[in-house]
Amino acid sequence: MYTQYWQLNRVPFANDPASEFFYGSETHHAAILKLRYALEQQLGAALLLGATGCGKTCVIDRLADELPERFSPIVRLVFPLLTAEELLNYVAAELEIDASPAAADAGLDGTVRRIADRLARNTQEGRHAVIVIDEAHLIEDRRTFTALHLLLNFVQPAQMEFSLLMSGDLVLARQVERMPQLDERIGVKGLIKPLSKEDTALYVEHRMAAAGAKQRIFNEEALVALFEHSGGVPRRINRLADLALLVGYADSLQSIGADDIDAVTDEFVGVSAA
16 A cells, blocks of 8 residues: 555565565574574474564574475474374374374374374485474463374484474473473574564664665664564564554655654554553
């Protein structure tokens, strides 16, 4: 709606997975480095932790784009609110494993073993599978973590290679720590922190440039206000900056200042509280 007014090629603060919108702050680069190390060194499992909206999904997307071809298949579960059986059946289906009634009747241990056999064949074919569970802190069934631990127990050098990546809020670390057997299999724990004031400004400018901005639209005071109101959380920055561009278009503004960010923040908070 406002792209033509601001002379942009596309909306700059949408939840767009396009790589050109990815801003690699120090905390995001460190997380990618740790996760890639876990995969390449075959450490078994890794956790990616961070508050909601800090960019965990973006980090995993970026990691997947950077991985060599031998890291396949990448099985990604984005709705982990499943029983242990449902989660493992989903993984089995993504790995194109027999899903016949007879196979299903084999129970949890049988499903784990079938997945392990398929992963072993994948290793023999020269590939390294990656199983990613987004929002893993939402897992309610303790047996699901137990099943994942059982699967990790099948990993043996040169026989079966796969990596398990779980991302979630900080509570995920505590959930895993309550299961010492699983916690011991975690080779890397990466933490994504909110952006600093400086990174917030660079993040906004990067996304504006990626959207085709030909001039600076958010002045320095607006960038500071965005940091103060968002706490450096990218998803909050996106929400406020997007609304500011929309209001700026409606009001025929030439640029966005701190007062405009304050106003859209008050509007958003007011509507949310209503």
